[in-house]
Amino acid sequence: MSGPPLLEVRALTKRFGGVTAVDGCSFAVRRGTITGLIGPNGSGKTTVFNLVTGHLPADSGQLVFDGRPVTRPDPGRLYRRGLSRTFQQPRVFGELTVLENLVTAAGHGWRALAGRRLGARDAARGDGLLAEFGLSAHRDTPAAELSYGQRKLLEFAALLMSEPALVLLDEPTAGVSPAMVATIERHVRARHASGTTFLLVEHDMGLVMRLCDPVIVLDGGTVIAEGPPDDVRSLPRVLDAYLGG
Amino acid sequence: MRRWPGRYGRYGRYGPGLAALVALAVLVVFPLAVSAPWLVTIGLFTLMYAALASAWNLVGGYAGYPSLGHAAFFGMGAYAEAIWWTHRTAGSGYGPFWTLPPIGLAVAAVAVPVAWVAMRTRTDVFAIVTITFLFVVQTLAFNLRGLTGGAQGVAMPVAPFAPATFERPFYYAMLALLVLALAMSYGVLHSRLGLALTAVRGDEDKARSVGVPVGAAKLTAFALSVVVTAMAGGVWAYYLSFIYPQFAVDPLLSIGMVLMVFLGGRGTLWGPVLGAFVVAPAQQYLAYRFGASQLYLLAYAALFVVVMLVMPRGALPTLRDRIRRAEARA
16 A cells, blocks of 8 residues: 555654663554564664653654644544554553443543443444454453453453554563464454554564564664565574674 | 342342432431430531542542642632621521532632642642642631631621521531532442543553543542532531631541541442541540540541551442452352
8 A cells, every 4th residue: 555654753762861762763654554663672662652652752753643743742642543552561441341441442532521431332332342352251340350361452452442543562462372362463464454554563573474564673773674574584684683793 | 330239139220229318318307306406516517527528539539639638628618608708697597508609619610720730740749739738728828817817717607597406507508518429429430530530540641542531530520529628618617607727727627538538438439428427426426525635536547547457448349349259159
């Protein structure tokens, strides 16, 4: 698919004290792709996620999402515009039931606060997603009682309530069972097929090679390579970054 | 969330509502059936604390923001009522009750910018910021002599009610405030606002990142809470008809609300009422028996420690868990 990219990151920089975690980082995520963002530990992947979603303020750089510049990234506003993310450690609302977790993430503004706790339309959409993700049996269970893998699924399912254009997944398969890895991969593929764009940070190289195209390689906070997974994998500077050269 | 499944049989779904109606009827009849004015006074203060605790619960329980500054809004309501009526006559005696709603709204309007600043902090820092606000308001009450009379206090007309039934109108005003606070709590729990507040209490940053209007939710809860708190202050001022800074803006009042909510169960509908109905009569009775001694403060501290050790979530959630587990075993 061509046309302007869905997300464009230009010369993004973030320093923590004396450490430059993200250093003039530029890349684009094209519409309809599952773009992989890889790199050795400490290469700045999660910081890039935090900057793009407004969880951290950048020191400099520009963001363009969906054709419009984002001057002051704010997580809530970006979420309602269609850019959402998961966290490395899944974050769900443990006191709320699984269905309530979904409805909470529906992305309504302040005007909806006066509405019913679980509006009929939101509940119906939530039930649909629960069925899609195989969580219907847990509909009325407090999310605190779910397993780690189920929480990852729930976090992913919940942000789909906002019908996002772009989903940033931060290590979606870290720490879950092989069966759950396959489940998560299946859901990413299904959602991708129905038009959602993904940007994925992942350490499971097998999964990245199967799922992502293109792949962006980060090292020392800058992009050192970009392209189809098979090409990137064999580049000497990528091997150097991973193996230490 | 699903409580007491099937417990009331065929009338199950009406059970809690019926229980609330019976309780309300008992409270309505109480001052008519009891002739001793001191008992009605204890009832009056118990209802006041129950309303205050329920109101505090909207912020401290549902949103998880432990305000220690609520006594400041109580005092602002008290002073607004007293100052407004200083140079007026109370007429039939009911006029001062009708100024309460506008006073509640006005104090809430003052509270919103305060909360907007204070709610940028969380947990312990928020508690410190709000108690600081309380002392600022108390200092102002001492020093704005032209307005508040300073340490001399401010007087408003004494209500012209018959001595034998003098407490009744104040008692019913406090009861109305308790009903209002509970209606608010019920409404919040069953609305999207309640969902948003629970999300905020659990993980505010995550809530923000999934588009929950966090700021609007917190400020709405705070404003609702302050409306009731300030109106209670107004009724209190009219009942005493003479108020001083150290009692109108009293840190112990804030502590009392917190203690009652923690005892009964934070973030539950009935917990704050339960806490108030245990602590407030005991406190009033001790004051009645032992005069103005500060004995009840020791009891306060001891009770707080015991609650935190034995049932850190409060009585109702602990009981509910016990029942749930017993039912699961059965």
